[in-house]
Amino acid sequence: MIESLLIANRGEIARRVIRTAKRLGIRSIAVHSEADAGMPFVVEADQAVCVGPANPAQSYRNAEAIIAAAKSTGAQAIHPGYGFLSENADFARTVEDNGLVWVGPGADAIRAMGDKINARNLMAAAGVPVAPGTQDPAASVAAALEAAEAIGYPVMVKAAAGGGGMGMAVAGDEAVLRTEYDKVRAFAERMFGDGSVLIERYFPRVRHVEVQILGLADGRVVALSERECSVQRRNQKLVEEAPSPAVGPELRARLLAAAVKAGEAVGYRNAGTVECLLDPATGEFFFLEMNTRLQVEHPITELIHGTDLVEQQLRIASGLAPSFAADRPTSGHAIELRINAEDPKRFLPGPGKVATWVEPTGAGVRVDSGYGPGTTVTPFYDSLMAKLIVYGTDRADAIAKARAAVAGFEIAGPKNNLPFFAELLDNPEFVSGDYDTGIVARMR
Template sequence: MIESLLVANRGEIARRIIRTARDLGIRTIAVYSEADAELPFVREADEAVCVGPASPAHSYRNTEAILDAAKQTGAQAIHPGYGFLSENADFARTVVEHGLIWVGPGPDAINAMGDKINARNLMAAAGVPVAPGTADPAATVEDALAAAQEIGFPVMVKAAAGGGGMGMAVAEDAAQLNEQYEKVRGFAERMFGDGSVLIERYYPRVRHVEVQILGLADGTVIALGERECSVQRRNQKLVEESPSPALTPEQRERLLAAAVRAGEAVGYRNAGTVECLFDPATGDFFFLEMNTRLQVEHPVTEAVFGIDLVEAQLRVAAGLPVQFDPAALTSRGHAIELRVNAEDPKRFLPGPGAIKTWVEPTGEGVRVDSGYAEGNVVTPNYDSLMAKVIVYGADRAEAIIKAKEAVAAFELVGPKNNLPFFAELMDNAEFISGDYDTAIVSRMR
């Protein structure tokens, strides 16, 4: 097993990784920015190194500072968490070249799936269903218009190098496509350094369903069930649950098999997620993207399968077998995750600030992965996620009741937060029925 681990991330995911590593007897090293010096993950690690000022570019994305911290502390491995450098193939390659263990898929797999157009083409070749769209970047707005005429409006305009719901816009007609193409391309150039644009069929009523895959050290790729992620604002997830209430057993079997093929097509190792769009009207699903890292919502999979995905990541990275029998794993019960963000519950605009009161809910079947504590300050420098509330019940109805109780019990004063939205959602008839889609939040607002 790995003996020392540097966690190249912050907040709740850094604490999450540190917790498992410590349980395994692994020495942990945190890296932190000047803005995060007082956060819990810094003091919970065995060692901590400041890697720069608040700006992510000068701290959490500062590859030189992070590698220096690894050398300084004698770290044997680096876990990137999610976001920041987690899907940076160049960084992964540099980590390996420095003789360190990278806790994630290989650089080639990250590269292959990092470009949405390349990923689409790879998946299509592997027999994974993809939505109608361009096989090559739309180099000009004229190319985009020609593709849209062939695909049929409405279309989704997407940054080929994007991820996490960023760099996407819907065009209902040619006039909107003219406008959105330039916006998406400009955004992609600024954010990702790559202005390549993909045009894809847009489905107005669709569900977002993803599959957790795990590439084992022996080369086997397994699927650990699916997660429903259709409660979203601005194409970014707020609530996830497992299993999806939308799928029949036959649809689930097809989806999981396709996800395994996706992983096998790129020789996938470690944890990853195959994201798909599911059309409830036809029962068809389409590949959306592959996230070559641990997902924010991984705890719902852990809850229904009774496993620790971070431990599995560490074991695979060390070349060891996992501690469970993949052939005997079964999903039991139902789990729901709520992302508690520092944002107002109506317009979902960021609302950072000092935390005056922070009392987490407790009880059987309730888990909270948090990045903050009372007295900390949520700054505007990073993502607004403060904590994740994960509940588990024998069935979906029980999980919803537990989620409602946990939201009511969470005492949070200071930053604006979306707990009132979750209270509303848990009473929403459409959500309770399980028959909802990615537009549910807009209908509530």
């Protein structure tokens, strides 16, 4: 097993990885920006190194500074968490070129899945269902219009190099497509350095379902189970649950088999997620993208499987077999709520100093947090403050526990979206389990 681990991230995911490292007797090393010097993850690590100022480009995305920190502290391995450099193929290669262990998939797999068009084509060749769309970038408005005519309106206009719900727009007709194509292309060039645009069929009523996979050290790819991620604002997830209330045994078998094919097609190693769109009317699903890292929502899979996915990541990176049987049946139901520093109506960021922070407790309640009393949510980073995760014997039990936990979570200082979750957990559509990605818009 790896003996020392540098976590190239911050906040709740850094604390999450440190917790498992401590349990396994692995020395943990945190890197942090000047703005994060007093944060809980820095205090809890066995060692900490400042890698630059608040600006992520000069700290958490500063590959040279992070490699230097790993070498100066004697770290054996680097865990990237999610976001920042976690899906940067060049960084993964650099880590390994410097004789360090990369806790994630190989650079080739990251690169193959990082471009949405290339990923679609690879998946189609592997027999994984993909939605109707372009096989090559739409290089001009005229090409986009031609593709949309063949696919049929409405269409989704996507940045091929995008991720995290960014660089996407819906076009219901030619006039809107002309406008949105230019917007998405410009945004993609600015944010990702790649203006390639994909045109794909848009499904007005669709569910977002994903499958957790593990590429094992022996070369096998296993699929654990699915997660439902349809509660979203601006194409970004707010709530996840496992298992999905929309997926029965037959559909689950098809989803998991497709996810294994996806991993095998790129020789996948370590933890990853195959994201799909599910048409609830027909039971058809289509490959959306593959996240070549640990997901924010991994705790709900951990709870229904009774395992620690960060431990499995570290075991795989160390060349060891998993410490649990991947094919054992799941048990119970888990829900995760992303507690963000944002107002609960318009979901606009609301950073500030935390005056009160009281986490709920009780059977089946877990909080993975990055903040606490006296800490400050700054505008430099993602608004995620904590993940409130509940586990119940069934979905109704999990919802009841989530209601109580939301009521018991006290935050003062930054704005927060706890009131939204209280509303959602009483929403008849959500409670029924028969909802889709439009549920938040209908609530607003």
